[in-house]
Amino acid sequence: MQTEELRKYRTKLFRDASMMKTKPDRVPHMSFFVTWKILDAGYKLSEAMHDYDIMEKVVRYHLEHYDFDALFEWGGRNAVRIPEAFGGGTYIINDENEVVSYLDKAICDRGEEDELIANPMKFFYEKGMTKKYPCWAEGSVTPAMVQKAYDENNAFIQFAMKMLRMLPEEYGMAKMTAPNGFCYCGIDFMFNTILGIKGLSYLMRRDPGKVDAMVEALDELYFNPGLEALKKAPGPNMDYAFDYDITLLAHTILNQKQFERWLWPDLKKVLDVLAEKGMTVRLFMEGSSKRFWEYFKDYPAGVITMHPEADDVFELRKALPNCAILGGMPVQLLGKGTREQCVERARILCNELGKDGGFILSQDKMVSFRNDAQPENVKAVCDYVLEHT
Amino acid sequence: MDYEALAEAMGDLDEDTMTDMLNEVMSEDKSHAPEAMEACQKGMDIIGQRFEEGEYFVGDLIYAGELMTKAVDILKDGLVSGGSGENAAVPMVLCTVKDDLHDIGKNIVRSMLEANGFNVIDLGIDVAPETVVEAVKKNNVKIVALSGVLTLAIDSMKKTVEALKAAGLDDVKVIIGGAPVSEEACKEVGADEWAHSPQKTVDVCKAWAGI
Structure with a gap:
């Protein structure tokens, strides 16, 4: 198959699986490999993450050694060079132990919430930057550093554009998500960056009214414009595997009432627009999302593709027959199991979950560390999918 | 002091009530700090039970940890002088x-x-x-x-x-x-x-x- 023909074929596999109207020609297979790719290609984490040419070689190595249909992560997950322009401190790369850690730095301390609510953007520049970067707090930041950060941001965008062209044009990869913008739920933003896990846990109990106000202020800035952009989307874009992508983290600490009060209203608005327009979304909820499955059961088939991290995919299919499933291959097995065990697991997944369509094979977690997967196991599963599904 | 009510306040994650009650214990008679501590520990059991039942989740447990730290901080003088059972x-x-x-x-x-x-x-x-x-x-x-x-x-x-x-x-x-x-x-x-x-x-x- 020619590259473009292959890309269209692969894209159709994803579309058929996610839209749940037609059984795909075979089960599509998505790579959810992240920093593992770097180690597998024989590079150190620090050298690939600081050099876009090396990162490109890493991605090419991955694509040339394993037959996936789409690549979720193209080398841009940890954009370390941008924060390093301000002295770094966001990521810790340990080449000896092959680990990248992200430092969870909340930018809004207790007592500062009202300032953020009044003017989030002003708060980010005047308070947030000082919390993230010592040079900003000390007043030692220079115009040259700001220019460097700006240049690094541009370099990252150029790299991203190059990779997103390379994947379909040179390797026939399905393009992952149509350019329909991004709705950043306020509560997730608070969880990830603004208050952190501890700060948000405290504020939800201590002053829930303030959480309401913060969600509203942040939604005004990031969520509402994203939702308006989505409302203007013409409908499904069949040139991409999915129309939309949502990754959620905050639910991992929320109880049911908190979910209903702060996350579900935003999430529902997005899902309702997608359902109305017949568009598809990959919904990745970190950890377990089982407590919240009930909320998704009434959406029409072919809107939501659930990508569970810690939940049983067979149980998920029974609970939400209206949702396609992406995932299922345990990293634990890819790392510790034999080739035969991995292939057997792939066979069961494809036969049971893919028998009527609605299934995309992928790894259950972002594959990050060397022992998360043995190369021969990954190759065996890729080969099985191509030959037997 | 109603220690059952104190345990309930802890179990309900009611920081203000818990704090008032603990301060009352310490201002009235520090020797009752161990009983107050025990009530807080019972409150933590209630929290654990509500977590198992699905009413509370991780954020609530993080907050509970903060409350427990605060309780120990308020009671520490009484626990030292009165003996908190730490030996056991x-x-x-x-x-x-x-x-x-x-x-x-x-x-x-x-x-x-x-x-x-x-x-x-x-x-x-x-x-x-x-x-x-x-x-x-x-x-x-x-x-x-x-x-x-x-x-x-x-x-x-x-x-x-x-x-x-x-x-x-x-x-x-x-x-x-x-x-x-x-x-x-x-x-x-x-x-x-x-x-x-x-x-x-x-x-x-x-x-x-x-x-």
Whole structure:
């Protein structure tokens, strides 16, 4: 198959699986490999993450050694060079132990919430930057550093554009998500960056009214414009595997009432627009999302593709027959199991979950560390999918 | 003082009521601090139960840990002079394993273990196997709880269990907890038990300690 023909074929596999109207020609297979790719290609984490040419070689190595249909992560997950322009401190790369850690730095301390609510953007520049970067707090930041950060941001965008062209044009990869913008739920933003896990846990109990106000202020800035952009989307874009992508983290600490009060209203608005327009979304909820499955059961088939991290995919299919499933291959097995065990697991997944369509094979977690997967196991599963599904 | 009401305030995560009651205990008669502490510990049991029933979740446990720390801080003078029963606490080691820097799950478990009568020797995060072995020997500990969030934590847990066995500490019970653990991971690691919930960790450790 020619590259473009292959890309269209692969894209159709994803579309058929996610839209749940037609059984795909075979089960599509998505790579959810992240920093593992770097180690597998024989590079150190620090050298690939600081050099876009090396990162490109890493991605090419991955694509040339394993037959996936789409690549979720193209080398841009940890954009370390941008924060390093301000002295770094966001990521810790340990080449000896092959680990990248992200430092969870909340930018809004207790007592500062009202300032953020009044003017989030002003708060980010005047308070947030000082919390993230010592040079900003000390007043030692220079115009040259700001220019460097700006240049690094541009370099990252150029790299991203190059990779997103390379994947379909040179390797026939399905393009992952149509350019329909991004709705950043306020509560997730608070969880990830603004208050952190501890700060948000405290504020939800201590002053829930303030959480309401913060969600509203942040939604005004990031969520509402994203939702308006989505409302203007013409409908499904069949040139991409999915129309939309949502990754959620905050639910991992929320109880049911908190979910209903702060996350579900935003999430529902997005899902309702997608359902109305017949568009598809990959919904990745970190950890377990089982407590919240009930909320998704009434959406029409072919809107939501659930990508569970810690939940049983067979149980998920029974609970939400209206949702396609992406995932299922345990990293634990890819790392510790034999080739035969991995292939057997792939066979069961494809036969049971893919028998009527609605299934995309992928790894259950972002594959990050060397022992998360043995190369021969990954190759065996890729080969099985191509030959037997 | 209505200690049942104090336990309920803790269980309800009602910080203001709990704080007022604890301050009242300390202003009226410090010698009642141990009873107040016991009521807070009962409150932590209520919290654990509500977590198991699905009413509370992780954020609530983090907040509960803060309340427990605050309670100890308010009562500490009375606990020192009146005796808090700490002598009876069962020592155990807790840590996040090597190469993993996550501490929130570990801290939740620590506060719940402490509320249930354990003297938790918290070794922190990114803890090497030899450090665990050293702490176990030094404190004559029979229970070790290993926490981790990253998938690589499984390898570190396995190395820690191997180090304990290599040091001849075969009678030490090990429980592993965190997102990547499972029945299969438990077998791989060679641990005695595994848990996704802090309440299960507490129940298992209590059974091992016979309390």
